[in-house]
Amino acid sequence: MKKIIFIIFIFSILLNISCTTDVICTESKYVKLNANFYHVIYNDTTKIRTVYQLSLDSLTVQGLKKDSVTGAYQPVDSILYKNQNGIVPIYLPLNNYLPESVFRFKFNTISDTMTIYHKNLNDYLSLECGCIVTHSIDTIITTHHYIDSVRIIIHDVNTINAENIRLYK
């Protein structure tokens, strides 16, 4: 009886070894810049500054790509957010092969253009998952029609979902 149990034990282990197949990728490959909107109210009497997180009524975000012939910025075919309400945070894909990514924000009828300068870095994950491109933000320039200012919180944009930038109204 002991012998049978022993043999079954060995067979089950062998079966386990022999049935191993190619592992599929289980790691996250989602690399996008995380941005939140804030509004700062300064009370003159109390002299206290209060920061509120904004939930926008209507937001449209689209990438702008430089035309190699004319040099002018043209909208990318795909729109990231289209007239969306209450989206916080928003996730922006940075360009994997160029050091700048340009986005046009439309808040109801008011538009702003934001340019993000960044470094790109290839990050090899594994044979199953392949390679991703991560980014390190250098500077951000924006127009100031609706957006007042931009603050970089975390420079590294990778698979960790953390707030990278804050946009202040």
Next chain:
Amino acid sequence: MRRIFVYISSLILCLAVSNATAQKNKQISIPVDSTRWLNGFTVYVDVASLISSSLINNGTYSTEAGIQLDLKHKFFPTFELGVAGANKISTENINFRTNGSFERFGIDFNLRKKKPDSKPTNNLFTAGIRLGVSNFNYNVTQVTTTDTYWGGSNTFDYPTQNTTKIWYEFVVGVHVEVIRNFYMGWNLRNKNLISKDSPGEVSPWYIPGFGQNSSSNWSINYILGYHFWPQKKNAKSKKQLIIQKINNQINK
């Protein structure tokens, strides 16, 4: 399925041979002298890795051999040496290629307790530990990144990467003396990686001697070995054993 068949059939073969020869060994087995410190050494090769490398096309190969000292028939210091490699193309079309050698050293302990009325035998049921190390080069080629939003793709290589990996193993095994001084058996190994991949490292998919790169692996060896330096001075010939047996029966 082919792999299962190979393993199961080889195990059945091992059991069948060991059972058949066990009958003979009951009469002719010449036990080693457990009072002496050094009782010779066994040289062995792993047949399982050779068979699986030649029959199963999973992109890897491995072959290994070892030497094991017999100290008092209780302790078995072991040194193992092998070569292994891989040529694997992933579902993302990335090619991983390596060829390298590996070494393991450690000790086995004989778990078989000798009962006062039991017949003397050289068969072993062992458990032990190993420390394995492999320094090897590898290439990762045809790595591709794509940008689904802005467009474009890029293909590049990571040529001639080098790393050293260290791991420890728990080993359980059975060794049966099938013919005088010829051993057959198996070892079941649980391997655990000590040196993990560092951040930013292009991690190898396969580690020679360890297997696929993960925190823990299982493997089995099917060994054939020969025991050198048997205790000739203390050993009795077949004829003497038979005579002694007859005398014992007469006395009873």
